[in-house]
Amino acid sequence: MSRTESSRVGVVGLGYVGLPLALAMTDAGHDVIGVDVDEERVESLRDGSSYVTDIDDSAVEDALDAGLQPTTDYNDLAEVEAISICVPTPMRKTGAPDLSYVAASVDSLADVIPRDCTVVLESTVYPGATEEVVGGRLTENGWTVGEDVFVAFSPERIDPGNEEYGPTEIPKVFGGVTEACGDRVEALYEPVFDELVRVDSASEAEFVKLLENTFRIVNIGFINELAQIADRLDVNIWNVIDAAATKPFGFMPFYPGPGLGGHCIPVDPMYLSWRANQQGVETRFIDLAKQVNREMPSHVVSRVTELLNADGVPLPEADVLIVGVAYKANVSDTRESPAFDVINMLGERGVSVEYHDPYVPALEVRDERFESVPLDAERIERADCVLILTDHSMLDTDSIVEHARLVFDTRNAIQEDIETVHKL
Numbered sequence: 001m002s003r004t005e006s007s008r009v010g011v012v013g014l015g016y017v018g019l020p021l022a023l024a025m026t027d028a029g030h031d032v033i034g035v036d037v038d039e040e041r042v043e044s045l046r047d048g049s050s051y052v053t054d055i056d057d058s059a060v061e062d063a064l065d066a067g068l069q070p071t072t073d074y075n076d077l078a079e080v081e082a083i084s085i086c087v088p089t090p091m092r093k094t095g096a097p098d099l100s101y102v103a104a105s106v107d108s109l110a111d112v113i114p115r116d117c118t119v120v121l122e123s124t125v126y127p128g129a130t131e132e133v134v135g136g137r138l139t140e141n142g143w144t145v146g147e148d149v150f151v152a153f154s155p156e157r158i159d160p161g162n163e164e165y166g167p168t169e170i171p172k173v174f175g176g177v178t179e180a181c182g183d184r185v186e187a188l189y190e191p192v193f194d195e196l197v198r199v200d201s202a203s204e205a206e207f208v209k210l211l212e213n214t215f216r217i218v219n220i221g222f223i224n225e226l227a228q229i230a231d232r233l234d235v236n237i238w239n240v241i242d243a244a245a246t247k248p249f250g251f252m253p254f255y256p257g258p259g260l261g262g263h264c265i266p267v268d269p270m271y272l273s274w275r276a277n278q279q280g281v282e283t284r285f286i287d288l289a290k291q292v293n294r295e296m297p298s299h300v301v302s303r304v305t306e307l308l309n310a311d312g313v314p315l316p317e318a319d320v321l322i323v324g325v326a327y328k329a330n331v332s333d334t335r336e337s338p339a340f341d342v343i344n345m346l347g348e349r350g351v352s353v354e355y356h357d358p359y360v361p362a363l364e365v366r367d368e369r370f371e372s373v374p375l376d377a378e379r380i381e382r383a384d385c386v387l388i389l390t391d392h393s394m395l396d397t398d399s400i401v402e403h404a405r406l407v408f409d410t411r412n413a414i415q416e417d418i419e420t421v422h423k424l
Contacts, residue, residue, distance in 0.1 A: 007031070009188065010077040011084045012105050014041055014070065016263075016333065017122060017156040018086030019052050020167040025084075026063045028168075028192040033069045033076050045070040053332050053359060054160055074108040082118040082188045083109060085134075086156065089123045090267065097126055097271050099133055106137045115143065118150040118184040120174070121202075124209050124268050125153070126275035130202040131177050146178030152185040153202040155209030160262075161330040171195040175205030213268040214286060219254040220265070221289030224296050227256035227424055231303070238412045238423060256424050258389050258410040259296040259338025261327020266293075266336045297341035300424070304385055304408050305349065307422055311406055313384045316350035321383035323375065323400075324390025324411075325357045332359040339389050340365050354379075358394060377403045388413050 007030050011022040014036040022034045036042055044051055045068075048061040060068075069076065077083065087101040102123055109119065119138065121130045130153040135145045143149045154174035158167060172193040176182030182198060189196060199205050223241070230237040237256060245253040260266040269290070273283040308318050325339035326332060334340075339355070343365045346353050355363065356375040363370045373379055375396065380386060380403040388395075391413030400407060401414060401421065410424040 007081045008079060009082045010035060010080040011086060013086035014045065015086065016052055016160060017158050019055060020158060021084055021086060022068060023055065023059055023063045024168050024192050026066045026068045031067050033071060033080060035071055035074060035077065037072060039072055042070045042072050074112050077109065077112050079114065080117065082120065083113060084120045084122055086122045089125055091270050095270065095274060097274060099125060099129060102133055103137065106134050110138055110141050115148050118188060120152050120154050120185055122154055122156045124155065124271060125206055126271045127203040127206045130206060135177050146180045150181040150184040152176040152181045153205040154185060155205060160333060161328060168193050171197045173197045173199060173205055173208050175199040175202045177202045210268055210272040213264050214272055217260065217265050217269045217293065218285050218289045220260065221292040223254040224256045225292045228299055236423060258300045258342060260293045261335065261337040262333060263335050297338045297345060300342055300410055301345040304387060307406055307408060308385060318351045318384045319382060320346055320351050320353050320385045320387055321379060322353060322355040323386060323388045323395065324392055325355050325360050325363055326390055329390050329392050334360055334363065342389065358392065380404050
């Protein structure tokens, strides 16, 4: 793709990653065609409505005015100069990566896009997948990657709910299958992002994403294990972390929680683990971190059980109000949220469970539907335990402290040192 002030480009997949990218590219002056197979999403965008928490309706309306074209038809991409693929890449139940969405997207694109098009995969994959899956399928058309079509990987770094760094302010890593492929992506993304970070290959760029989130899962697993140890030793892990964080070198604070959630951290390291195992390499740190983090919902339920028993409340008669069921604060995303396991485990013990989350109006757990209830004084007083799983910024901690009989806080959202609040 030659560098022009305005290029016609496409974004495939308009979810948490694709929609912010489409808006950023529109804002940078590209003419953007956004493709998604979900008709409801496309109709919502055409109506100027956003379904992504971090994106206001006004941002969608501005993008539409600037030329954003939402569609479900891949044929609308017939004249684009570049495509960014932002589709899901989950894990199969077998533990193997599921690249079926990527493969289906590339197959649809191969029949449509013109020669000389640049195709950038943004979805998390294992090292080598961009060249194998994207490049391989396009090669079947008789094209040569790096000459007839240009293929690269650029990991998404979207952080939902982060108000400090917008999508274009986060340095953009990318790597081409060939040097010419990298040159094309640099021309595509240079007007969009504040800073570009070019690596030597698509495989290196794929590994960058896996390193980032594997670093996090291992350190979160480590601090979650320490939180369990501190609990048994009657030590306040939050005070310990705060004190350790005063060291100006050699330490980075991580914080415990009820488990892992979202698409990235629970899933991405498994791509690296799977790929490494294929090569006969063990991933002991990743496997151990995965095990520890998966134990956290059980640890939370055990602590709630202990606290209720100490308060003389039998589990079959207990009423627990959960605050926050999204996987992190100030988002509506419940993918892989530990709240599902916590609710299910409490229910199996006969506990009556309700939840409050301003971002998640309804939730289904094992075929049972729950709806968010108001977080008012009456509901707080009625609960035998208020269990905080997510520290939303709008959380009224004063009201909880004033009216709750018992609080178990897994996120340190309540800082007051009072007897009714128990920390993870």
